[in-house]
Amino acid sequence: MRIGEFCIKTQRGSAPPDRALAAANGIEPEGAPGRALRILLFCLALTHGLLYVSLVPPWGHYDEPTHLEYAWLIADRLSLPQVGDYDQAVRREVAASMVEHGFFRGTELRTNLLAQDTPIWIGISEINHPPLYYLLLALPLRLIRHTDIVVQLYVARLVSLVLYLVSIWIAYRLTGELIAPGHPVRWAVPWTMALLPAYVDLMTAVNNDVGAVVLFSLFLWGAVRTIVRGASLLHLLWIAGAAALCAWTKNTVALAVILAPVVLVLAWFRPSWKRWSSIGLPAAGLLAAVALCGWGDAAFWLRSTTQQSPTSQDVARVPVGDRAIAVEIPAGGEMPYLTQILPAEDVESLRGMTVTLGAWVWATQSMEIRAPILQGASQGTAGVVGVGERPVYHAVTATVSASADSIQVILRPSLARAQDEGTTVYYDGIALADGIRDGPPSFRDVQGRAGIWDGRPFVNRVRNGSAEATWPKIRAWADRALLKVARRHPSQFLGSILDWERTSWVYGRTANELLQSFWARFGWNQLGLSGVWLWILPALTILGTAGAVAAGRQAWRSGQARPWAHAVGLLGIAGLLVWGNAFLRPHPLLGNPFIPVARYAYPAIIPSLLALAGGWWALTPKRFRGGYLPALVSALAVLDIVSLLTIWQFFYGG
Secondary structure, eight states, X not given: OOGGGTOOXXXXXXXXXXXXXXXXXXXXXXXHHHHHHHHHHHHHHHHHHHHHXXXXXXXOSTTHHHHHHHHHHHHHHSSOOOTTOOOHHHHHHHHHHHHHTTTTTTSSOOOOTTOOSSOOOSSOOOTTSOSHHHHHHHHHHHHHTTSOHHHHHHHHHHHHHHHHHHHHHHHHHHHHHHSOTTOHHHHHHHHHHHHOXXXXXXXXXXXXXXHHHHHHHHHHHHHHHHHHHOOOHHXXXXXXXXXXXXXXXXXXXXXXXXXXXXXXXXXXXXXXXXXXXXXXXXXXXXXXXXXHEEEEEETTOEEEOOOSSOSEEEOTTOSSSSEEEEEEEOTTSOOOEEEEEOOHHHHHHHTTOEEEEEEEEEESSOEEEEOOEEETBSSOOOXXXXXXXXXXXXXXXXXXXXXXXXXXXXXOOOOSXXXXXXXXXXXXXXXXXXXXXXXXXXXXXXXXXXXXXXXXXXXXXXXXTTOOSEEEEEOHHHHHHHHHHHSSOHHHHHHHHHOHHHHTHHHHHHHHHHHHHHHHEETTTTEEOOTTHHHHHHHHHHHHHHHHHHHHHHHHHTTOOOHHHHHHHHHHHHHHHHHHHHHTTTOSOOSSOOOOOGGGTGGGHHHHHHHHHHHHHHHSOGGGGGGHHHHHHHHHHHHHHHHHHHHHHHHHOO
């Protein structure tokens, strides 16, 4: 397949595309049929969206009660609420409506409508999110804030419906920057967005993901337009403004701020891109990695501390090996800590057992600290011990809970007492073994993996208890900065990913959940298609992805460096970053993980569908390409009809 078979969009002022090539691939000029198709597209999208608005019962989407609460508080108070704010009367009305519409049916969840001193439960508060989407909802809610709460919910859903239509319009305009008029792939993207069941379900809900999708799509449109047509003042304002609005909407699309400089570089160096891209991109990535990351943290220990120095340090006269774990306690009473989470097989083998946790402990000055903690034990281990400047062995005995689903060894030395100066507490030879053990263990190796303890052999359940193994760390300044945006501790995030032995199982489950929820899962993700669809949809996804990869590889090998190729590359980078963020969302894996769904990846809906549609097109034999778009729309219609019937049966089938 030649590049021209897919991307035959020409720049303004250049020669028209090869008409013979276009005709051979089922491409016809748009003209009047194209205008009719646009009208049909948006009429269908509007009707389809209204159907989902009315079909899903009140509060039937992800976190709708608390998303509406956020917007309602803005509308009522004409100010941004602070974390912890709520209106008890409105919460009582929402909770009563949730009961009335069967929200708690088939679940063990309940809410106390008579609560007075504590907030009535309607879900997890969303007030910690950026406010832009909620400000938009607050505009009409301000006018109807005294009406029934269900009426307000449906009005808010209609605002999301408008944004859904805007997303389809943006998709049509963005693909128009890359693909020639009349090309089926140019139409395939907006038509798929109009008919994709799970996407329509989300985009007609009260959820800030709706705003994130639209604004990130707006940013991508501006990025593609800037790269294809060249930088201008209007384009610069577009890119900067859209990136800022993304950051003010949701952290999942704040990466627009990072992508904006990439867009400007691609637009500025368009003529010479091929000469320096093979060197410039890897060099830029390497510099970014060096700036953000260092080396030297103790492997398998997740840090909740922004100390500058690594948590594994070379210390003189250590009891085991050459290194020790170091936890710095800054002046002022902060409580930094390290934690190690045991693998699932160790948790299973230790449930209900009596165990001993011990370690050599000392500090840069004599003081009282909290002893190592074993979380998951039915008997507490958070005692207080005195330490000096020489290593002394401390051990505690506990019984692991018979129902423990997680066991953590926590090093949190601070007692929350303000100090005039900083202190470093050191740990070495940390060991956890079954049974009651007296005295320090004797290890077989410096890694401390096994040995003799209290005259009996043991296998150490703590990995890297002597800090001899090290791995990468996030630099302190980046740790603090990223924490504010990501709302996840970056160092813990990195450590959890690196702990492949303990966390690798989550990737298969996450991939399956993302794939299913991308196509057809609804409500709070409790409802979806089953049976043969669980095979058909993954197969189609794999085929489309494979076709897109093959087409992209051939385009790169062709040696051509047209601006549209750079724009497609930017879309690919954006799509990979968004999907990668969604795929890695279970990290840091600290206990029972949160398995993400595709709404966290929907900001990349346009790059995703462009890749799938382009891949399917590339795999379609030329003699059948004239029927590509009708076949795609027909298949989506079947999927959507089955989805609507499934939703109806679940909520109204009795």
